[in-house]
Amino acid sequence: MVMTSVRHGLLTKLLHAGLLLSVLWQLAASGLVERPKASQPGNQFYEIHEIVGLVTLALVLLFWIWSAVRRRETPFTSLFPWLSGRQLKAVAADIGAHWAYLRRLRLPLSDIETPPASAVHGVGLLTALAMAATGAWLYTQSIPSGLILEIHKAVSNLMWAYVVGHAGLALVHQFTGHRVLQQMFGSTSDAGQA
Template sequence: MEKAWDIKIRLLHWAIALTATFQQLSSLYMSDPGTQYLFPYHRILGAVAALVLLFFWLYSYAIYDLKVLFPWGGDGRRAVVREGLGLLRGRLPASGRGIGLSGFVHGLGLLALSGCAITGMIMFSMIPPGHVGPPADGIAFTRYTLQHKFFGQMLWLYWCGHVAFALVHQIAGDRVFGAIFGFARRRE
């Protein structure tokens, strides 16, 4: 069985996967006339997602190796290129925590999510409590919605690739779902 991830990463991943995926799905319907009630939920859960993401970054920085997410050293770059070329020949990149292509793509996904969180929190602060309708500075608000949309599209791209690769690994016999979503005690 695939070695389980550190329990704090597993819990943070549960929180990120649930809140970020809710944000993406709610965004599909919250502008439609019948389902506009979703927007306040998008706003509140967006703030929760941003907070969870902040914890994820702090934990990655403090305890976890940021080089896994951003393999900027020579060895890291070579590992990413080697696994990228391997992928072109049909070889799956290694799963689990380690320096390589998967870790780097996770880093890019976290950047897309951070873009959504930052622009989202700016918009959050532009809407006064209890306010309905567009905020006073409509032009600035629209500019942030456009930036938010850009990061949102990057996040969808990441999400589709991330889930697809997880499924391919799982089908190939590499139990990645149990390793990140399971609650079994970690074996060293």
């Protein structure tokens, strides 16, 4: 199994928490949003949705930049293993190792960063970027509609699946004794600054 120690610096933790909160707000409050129509403006939740959406776009862009320049954390290339044959082989080998754990009704250790976990995080960042970027485009429209709105809605469904899956697996790990929540949101005193 290809693994590296998980050490998240303060900036990664802050960006992760900011994205978590902004994406959760956007998803949870989306049912309350009433878009503007030709004869009436959007409701207050629509206006909040726009503002939080722009904040989300800024956070995800900062996260992308940080992921590309940071040195002591998950390498940028690990987030996108499909761009490298070597990275893809590492993901495939690690999935096999994960399968061996699961057959014994165990979870792999959580104090390590595995190629599949990194790839999943890359998919989450791509999904957040697509959702925020289409939302930003819609922000420029007086009455949002058309293909970009449909893409925005479809990507938000993917984001729901990602959030439920990602958070669900984090909770499974946490309840089985792995300290994944402390690793991502706990003190950085022993993690070092990346």
